[in-house]
Amino acid sequence: MNRRVGVLISGRGSNLQALIDAIAAGRLDAAIALVRELRARDVGLVCLAGFMRLVGTPLIDAFPNRILNIHPSLLPAFPGLDAQKQAIEHGVKVSGVTVHLVTAALDGGPIVVQRAVPVMPGDTADRLAARILEEEHRAYPDAVRLILDGGWRVEDRRFVAG
Ligand code: GRF
Numbered sequence: 178m179n180r181r182v183g184v185l186i187s188g189r190g191s192n193l194q195a196l197i198d199a200i201a202a203g204r205l206d207a208a209i210a211l212v213r214e215l216r217a218r219d220v221g222l223v224c225l226a227g228f229m230r231l232v233g234t235p236l237i238d239a240f241p242n243r244i245l246n247i248h249p250s251l252l253p254a255f256p257g258l259d260a261q262k263q264a265i266e267h268g269v270k271v272s273g274v275t276v277h278l279v280t281a282a283l284d285g286g287p288i289v290v291q292r293a294v295p296v297m298p299g300d301t302a303d304r305l306a307a308r309i310l311e312e313e314h315r316a317y318p319d320a321v322r323l324i325l326d327g328g329w330r331v332e333d334r335r336f337v338a339g
Contacts (some may be wrong), residue, residue, distance in 0.1 A: 179221025181210035185228040191310065192226035192247055192317050199318035207325055209252050213238070222324060225279065229258070232279070234277055240289075242331055244279035245324065247317050249309045251291055252276060256284035261309060264303035270296055274304065274313045276320035278336065287336040290320040 184193050200206035200218065211218050216239060225232065225246040232244060250260035251277040256268070264272040273293040278288040292312045296305055328339025 178266050178325060178327055179219065181218070182207050182222045182224055182321065182325075183210050183213075183215045183218070183220035183222055183245045184224045184226050185213070186226045188227040190227065192313055195314035195317055196224065196305070196321065197202075199321075201267060204319045205322050207232060207321060222321065223279075224317070229284065231297060234281060237279060237281060242278050245289065245317075245320060246277055246284070247273045247280050247313055247320075248277065248284050249306060249313065251293065252277065252284055252288065259302070261306040264296065265290070265302045271295055272309065274316050275308055276316055287331050287334050289323060289336050290316050292316050300309070 184196065186193050196205065197209060199266070200207055200209065205248050210220050211322060215223055221243065223240050223244040225244065237244065248256070248260060250264055251273040254269070255263040261272070273291060275288055276290040277284070277288045278286040294309045294312050330337050
């Protein structure tokens with residue numbers, strides 16, 4: 178597919194940086210086309226990278242199965258805000274990261290990549306978040322590569338790799 182990637186962020190931007198670094202290092206064959214004004218710039222794939230708002234139906238309809246989001250938990254556990262704090266408060270022993278296709282359901286689209294991250298004794302939400310973030314920076318470029326390379330399909334709510 179079209180390998181020009183649009184990235185939406187609203188915060189710190191470290192996942193955007195991880196994508197830029199993976200491209201620069203030759204680990205991901207893609208181009209960051211822009212961070213906004215997607216269609217006008219012929220974007221093929223939209224990456225939400227710390228975009229802390231719901232994506233509206235017009236964008237989802239304009240890019241069906243062409244919007245990725247990264248979430249700092251093993252979905253469907255702990256959707257929404259403060260996923261790492263939710264994990265600590267629940268007392269889970271393992272959390273992680275999920276990269277998924279965006280649908281109208283909050284953090285509910287087909288799962289492309291998931292990686293587990295252990296919760297250590299005495300972890301705070303911040304310490305867990307930092308450990309998960311390291312895994313996010315590996316998982317997101319991997320997921321973008323999978324999507325851009327094609328040969329996958331969505332069956333019911335399942336992402337099936339080629
Ligand atoms: C990440 O933890 C991401 O999973 C969540 O928001 C955070 C964004 O971090 N949705 P950054 O702006 O990419 O550093």
